[in-house]
Amino acid sequence: MAAKKVCIIGSGNWGSAIAKIVGANAAKYNTFDSTVNMWVFEEMINGRKLTEIINTEHENVKYLPGHKLPPNVVAVPELLDAVKGADILIFVIPHQFVSRVCDTIKGHIKTDAVGMSLIKGVDEGPDGLKLISDVIREKLGITMTVLMGANLANEVADEKFCETTIGCKSKAHGPLLKELMQTQNFRVTVVEEADVVEICGALKNIVAVGAGFCDGLNFGDNTKAAVIRLGLMEMIAFARLFCTACPVSPATFLESCGVADLITTCYGGRNRKIGEAFAKTGKSIEELEKEMLNGQKLQGCKSKAQGPLLKELMQTQNFRVTVVEEADVVEICGALKNIVAVGAGFCDGLNFGDNTKAAVIRLGLMEMIAFARLFCTACPVSPATFLESCGVADLITTCYGGRNRKIGEAFAKTGKSIEELEKEMLNGQKLQGPATAAEVHKILKHKNLVEKFPLFNAVYQICFQGHPVKEFVTCLQNHPEHM
Structure with missing residues (x-):
């Protein structure tokens, strides 16, 4: 099979960060042509053309300064030259320029090319809301996919751990695009609900x-x-x-x-x-x-008769209550979220950035769901329950403002033990996160399931077995969620 030629349409902050990944993977895998064209809107920077600077110094000094691009990423000022012969077109431009760009390249690209939109936004057409991928698909007549996720460009360029999602309706294209995009610190999940992935980004x-x-x-x-x-x-x-x-x-x-x-x-x-x-x-x-x-x-609460009564007792104008029947799941959320919060604190203490922390929270949430499905056998476990306040909202609050996070951060920064920090910061009170991690570890070890919960296990090993906190991110790089 002939190597696939890749073109990146756009060279701003996000486009240049993606070029680092795509360029490195194109050079690494025989699946792809080693040369990656990147269309650059020509600008003069201190008397020099931006394309010339990128092609000689391998750095986009205007939009991603301080980061070297792979030498096989070639800046091309003419859009038609950039897209010529490309099998994969990666669109990463401001959404207001999409129509103009598509009109320019229409009839000048391969009919079997695959497009991928990294553009977070929507378009307003005569019939109402339109996804950017639909605009591109209709104008160019090509298969479209999307990539969206917790991906602040500078953190991606710094190679800090994070995750992303590819929305791809074709099972044939998904593995190819994952190979092009995934690295050790940029982990990719492919789902078929491409429209939903894109609407999230907007x-x-x-x-x-x-x-x-x-x-x-x-x-x-x-x-x-x-x-x-x-x-x-x-x-x-x-x-x-x-x-x-x-x-x-x-x-x-x-x-x-x-x-x-x-x-x-x-x-x-x-x-x-x-x-x-x-x-x-x-x-x-x-x-x-x-x-x-x-x-x-x-x-x-499990009783439908008691639910409205308890809601009436607890709810106020500023303390809003939702009643669900999965009481076991609600309770387990309250325990497990503290383990995740300790991990979030590790991220803060190690200055891993917002992308990594968001990935830790999401992976922690997925482990919470997996754990609940294993042990809450009295009722079905629905992902919808984790979208209630007991799940994602409590997890977010704890991972950004709670004491488990604060102790986790101090642990990573100071090297002091959990016990010392409990004495200093909590007046000797015991932290829930590490204790819960120890209890969960015993349960999982007894069931021979430790490897299925790498985040929970990493928090336990760091807190109790002397594993270096700097190795926390390695537990995420090969998480079952990415396999």
Whole structure:
């Protein structure tokens, strides 16, 4: 089989970060032509052409300074020259330029080329909402896939561990695209619900602005976690209305494109920052885009009889209650989330960044679900329960504001023991996370299932068996979720 030629259409911050990965993998695997074209909108930088700088110094000094690109990534200023003969077209440009780019290359690309959109946004057409991948598919007549996830570009370029999701309806193309994109620190999951993956990438930015409002108004971690969870539920509801070509499963929202990307964006993204500034300063969104983004646009209980009674007892205007029947699952969430929070603290203490932390939270959530399915046998375990406050919202709050996270961070930074930190920071109170990790480890060891829960096991080994905390990320790189 002839080697597949790859072209990256776009060379901004995200496009250049992806070029690092694609270039390295194209050189590594015989599946791909070793030369990767990257279309660069020509600009002059201190009297020199940007393409010339990239091709001689192998660095995009304007959009990704300080990061070397592989020498087999070739910057091409002419769009038609860049796409010529390409088998795989990776679109990573601002969504407002998609139509113009497609009109330019139409009739000049291979009819059997496969496209992949990394563009987070939607288009408004005469018939309503349109996905960017649909715009490209209709204009070019090619098969389209998407890649979305908790992927802040600079952290990807720094090769900090993170995850991503490829939405690909074709089982033939999925493994090929995974091989092109996956590295030791950029882990890829392929799902067939491509429309849902893409809609996640667009809608999460709306939720992030709301999260920014919470920060600007000092509403606190509980409120912000509620905003994120409610935003996630609206994303699911919207997808069920809009994505009619395939069934919409809550499980897809537990992939990196869903909950992890939402967490990263709501804690570290520019939509959140602008939302916070908007609430604090009273300036318009347009003013803040000019000031902060150099003018870039924002993308912007088991008894059904007892349930209503207990809800009436507990609910207030600002303490909202949802009742579910999976009581065992609700309880197990409250225990296991503390193990994950310790791991999140390790990430903070080691300065691993927002992408890695979001991946830890998502992988922790998946281990919580897997553990519940093994041990909560009295009732069926639904992923939907983990989208309630007892699941994802409690996990987020604990991993960003709880004491298990704080102790985990201090453990990684200071090298002191858990016992010492409990005395110093908790007045001698015992931390739930490490103790729960020890209990869970005994259960899993007895069942010979330790290897199926690498994150839970890593927290246990680091806290109790002297394993170096710096090796925490290695437990994630070959997680069963990525196999």
